[in-house]
Amino acid sequence: MSNEREPLPHYQEPLLQTPFHDRARALSQLDSFIPWSGYTTVDVFTTVEQEYFAIRNAATLYDLTPMVKYRVAGPGAQRYLNRLVTRDVAKLKVNRVSYCVWCDDSGHVIDDGTLFRLGEDEYRLCTAERQIDWLLDSASGFDVAVTEVTEQIAALALQGPTSCAVLKQLGLAGVERLKPFELRGFEAGGLRVTVSRTGFTGDLGYELWVAPEDAILLWDTLMTRGKSRGIRPIGSRALNLARIEAGFLAPNVDFVSAERTLRVGSSRSPLELGLGWLVDFEKGHFTGRRALLEERRRGPRRQLVGLDIDGNKPAVNALLYAERSARNEIGSVSSAMWSPTCKRNIALAMVDVPHITPGSSLWADVYLNRELVWERRMCRARVVERPFFAPDRRRATPPADV
Amino acid sequence: MSAVRPSAAAGYDCVVIGGGHNGLVCAAYLARAGRSVLVLEAAAQVGGAAVTHEFAPGYRVSACAHLLHQMSAQLIDELALAKHGLRFAATQMPTVALSGDGASLTLGATGLSGPARLSAHDLDAYPRFVERLARFARLLGPVLEQVPPELGTSAWSDRFALLGLGWRVRRLGRRDMRELLRIGAMNVYDLLNEQFESPLLKGALGLDAVLGTNFGPRSPGTVLTLLYRLAAQTGAGERSTAQPLGGMGAVCDSLARAAVAAGVTIRTAAPVSRVLVANDAACGVLLESGERIDARTVVSNADPKTTLLKLLGAEHLDTGFVRRVSHLRSNGLAAKLHLALDAAPRFSGLDAAAPGGRLLVAPSLDYIERAFNHSKYGEYSDAPAIEVTVPTFHDPGLAPAGGHVISAVVQYAPYALRAGWDVERERMADRVVDVLEQYSPGLRGMIRTRELLTPLDFERQFRITGGHWHHAELAFDQFFMLRPVPGAAQYGTLLPGLYLCGAGSHPGGGVMGTAGRNAARRILAKAA
Structure with a gap:
């Protein structure tokens, strides 16, 4: 060629x-x-x-x-990353990996990814989508070089x-x-x-x-x-089932990058996505911090939660209601599946406050196609803790020799 | 940089970075409201770019702006600047459009006079045009004195501010409102061609629309810049187009005395290296000497890029905001030529009294547009548009006995000159003198010393990023509630306790002081 x-x-x-x-x-x-x-x-x-x-x-x-990979290196790499992502990068040791999100000025998530610390001043950021313009604009004022190394x-x-x-x-x-x-x-x-x-x-x-x-x-x-x-x-389809069971978010499925949303109100903050644990307000300034502080003070209006839904039909794209009569719409499902391992009908859904606490009971309208005859069924759904599936072996060191 | 030393004093309520006119105005108002205020000026004397400097032995000139068009009469009265020594050598100076053949044109407040030959149409249209623009300018006047409303908030004060502006536009009446909306976003080239016949008249009016901007007469939005200039002149009242006695530095000297009288402490030769931040709020400044000064509020008279990107630093700001600040158009393209003369300059066709006016070299709109064309490609024109004053005509003290000074604003001299200013400065000065020689034969022989200050020199001497007189381009998208950028348009920045009070903020530059006054009002309102 x-x-x-x-x-x-x-x-x-x-x-x-x-x-x-x-x-x-x-x-x-x-x-x-x-x-x-x-x-x-x-x-x-x-x-x-x-x-x-x-x-x-x-x-x-x-x-x-195809996972997009960026090399972030230079004497200012740590300060740069700490201003970029919501977690405290100073706590990330060499040869450790951290799951991170980064936000725009409004505190809405642009993307999530994994951050690898390869050396004292060298990191690799892996993301699902290309972010180079945001990463380079964020580099202004920092002694750092950001280069895409996906193909390398x-x-x-x-x-x-x-x-x-x-x-x-x-x-x-x-x-x-x-x-x-x-x-x-x-x-x-x-x-x-x-x-x-x-x-x-x-x-x-x-x-x-x-x-x-x-x-x-x-x-x-x-x-x-x-x-x-x-x-x-x-392939990607099987992986997607596993990630729902693990309670992980998929970009453009469970949230849309704040850099890509067109409609006001369709971007999401880490607090709304249930990723508040990734936000370190004490580490110093990062992009979106002031907006997130304000949101924390007000309390988020909705949150991403895990659902356990009656029946065994995946509640794909289901709208959620506070009562069976479907009068008050309180959210919608973004990912749903029948979990073969958990033997539960699970979903990730964005739900309005106050229906977000584990144990809250909601209703999902699930559409069933029975030999080309569509049926709508109101199924009870309960807010449950994520992840749905968390075997001990994921953490065991050394892992069992099987 | 030496280690941080603790401040000797316990600190101040407010520290103002930069003792330019806006910084001094802001400081004076803050002190009058009972705040303890310290002004830190990097240079040896206050004034920023509004200083009078000696460019040749015995010859002094206003380094940057040479005429006071726009300082509001209210501000001069409130700060009692007359009591503090502000005197005017001349006010309401006439505008004279120079012509190569000596047939110049004088533009008065109400009419035109020769010797240029003018059509009956122009003579008739001019007063009506001036009166209509004055009506529009009076409408915009209050906008300049106002802290811009913030969009997207639910605060009633913001809504009322916008409603008020809408109401004033509506109250113009149907014909004027329609006309304002029609011409508001137009270019001045089209407007003037629609109204007048004389190229000389159109050139003179067109230059006022683009003086100090990165625009040619055909650039969109140049009617707005003209209206803006007129609006500020309206606020200046009888003292518009004035020459302060002792040059522009005298204005800042009187402001400094007013500030000190109000209780302000001023320190010169005290450059600031950093704004200090604690708990996500400004808490003081660090001087280049290593001295640390604590303050609850930090106000910056420096331009937005210097303040936010250099003194504060991107790490305290959000990426999107930094992106907007970096994209702020802030490259200047007005140069300043100073000539020290042995004798009084004579301009062909002008009687002995006329050199006391603003003399414009802008024989037609196309002349200005051609001069502008070069600047788009990083070059200067050999036929620049020029605003000339002879300050010694009204204020002989600026030169040794018998000597005179010419102070000329020259456009266009792009900040990012392709060949580099250090290479081209003297060549451009030669070209400008060539042009002036056409209007004032014999001028070259009188020149004892000359000095050309380019935007690069303004950047170096006055620490203005890009060397723009207005700190940031005055344009539709950098105006009012967008000035300098959304998120900092109400004088506050995204960092609590850090404010902007310079020309980069609404309503912009020109030696006006309104930005400083508005900023002080905002700071005091926030604290209340």
Whole structure:
């Protein structure tokens, strides 16, 4: 392929392929690909159910390469990040990872992501969507360099109860001592890989970061060595089920970036998203702090909560009411599923105060398609604690040898 | 920087960064309301850019603005500036449009006079045009004296302020209201071509619309800048277009005396390096000397970029706000030429009394627009538009006996000159003298010394980011409740306890003092 071709109009520009693409394509039975941040990625390999159960019972590979990655480095990196995100970055030690959100001036969430501290003055910020304009504008006045490194790093999520065992099979000595949100570099069998004990499934799992030229070697080694541990690749659909059970938010599903909302009132603060625990008002100034202080003083008007809904039909897009007669609309569901592991009908929903406390009882109107006959059913829903699924193995160090 | 030393004094209620005219006005009003106030001026004397400086032995001139168009009569009276030494060498100076052939044109408050030949149409239209604009200007006058309302709040005071403005527009009557709304966002080129025939007349009126701005006559919004200038002149009353005795520095000297009389402490040669913050509020300042001064309120006369991005720093502000401040258009493009002369300059076609007016080199609207064109590409024009005064005509004390001074505002001299000012400064000065020589033959031979101050020099000497006389462009999108940026348009900033009082705030620059007065009112109202 020549590097010097005429640029195409944006609508003809092909999606990029990740370094794992050839392997993924070969294993994809459905050829079901979807776009993600300019890359083509797998939605489903075989069936969603098979892939989902592999996450909860064996080990799975998910291609994370399209995750947008920024290198944040320089003497002012920590001050810069502390002004950017709502958490106290000064508390993040080298080789640790932190889940963060960042807000606009109104205290509304622009995006969430994971922040890796790779060195004294070097961080990596991973986000679902591109943020470079906001990150660069935020850098004005700070001695820091922010560069996108998405294409320079290939990444796989290895998730599931046997994931640690698979890594040990690879010969990553001491990987079992890695604590949640810790990262470390390993070298085994000619492979240099950075492993972080992070993930989007709420289960035991790791994320593996390598140079693109090592990607195929990493994939092949994992698939070979992990065979006995039931390893299989998964697509975005199965991952989405796992993340709902884990109670994680998906951008553009459970909230819309404040930089992209058009309608007044459709952006959300971290307090509204139930992420108040990520906001450190004591650490000094950060963008949105004054607005969030004011919101905390007033109290948020609505909040994202977990719901447990009667029946077994996912309450997808359901509106929520205070009473069965559906007179007072008090919210809506953003993510919903029947959880096979919890055996519960669960959902994430934005609900008006005062119906946000665990135990509150609401009504959801669930639409059922019964052989093309639509039925509307009012189902009782209870506000419950998140996450819905939180097995001890996600935190156990060392993980059980299975 | 040396270590932080504790302040000797226990601190002040208010510290004002910068002793320009607005800082002094603000300080005086705060002190009169019982606040303990300290003014910190970086330079050796107060005044900021409103100073009289000696540019050649025995020759003194106003360094920046040379005429007082807009200082409100109310402010002069309230601060008793006359008692504190403010005198005028001349007031209501006539405007004279110079013509290369000597057929100049004098623009009076009510009519035109020659020797330029004027059409019956222009003679008839001029008084009506001036009167109509004066009506509009009177409507805008109160807006200048007002703390701008904040949009998107539910405060009744903000709503009333907007309703009041709407009501005043409505009360103009149907014909005038329609006309105001029609011309309000127009460019002055189209408006003047619609009204007049004489290129010289149109050039003179057009220059007033763009003087001190980054606009040519064809730029949108230049009718607004003209109305704004007229509105402020209306507020100045009989003392509009005045030349203070002793130059512009004398205005600030009287303001400083008024401030001191009100109880203000003034320290010169005390540059501030940082605004100090504690518990998310301004709590004082750190001087470049390392001295720390505590204050409950910090007021900055410095321009918005200097105040917010340099003295305070982005880390105390939100990204979106910093983005707006960084995008503030604040590059100046007015230069100042000062000539020290051995003898009295003569301008062709003018009688002996005429050099006492404002002399304009703007023979047509197209002439100004062509001069402006160059500035868009980082160049200056060899045929610039110029506003000339001969301050020594009214105030001989500014030069040695028999000598004279010419003070000229030259447009356009873009801050970001492509070739760089340190390379081009003298060449541009040559070109401006060439142009002046056409209107005043023999001028070149009288020049003993000359000085050209470019926006870069204003930035260096007066610490104004971009060297813009108004600190920030006076334009529709940086006006009133958008000045300097939303979030800081009510003199407060997003940081509690830090206020802006300079020309970057409403109603802007010109030696007016209104921004300082409005800021003081806002600070006092907040504390009440």
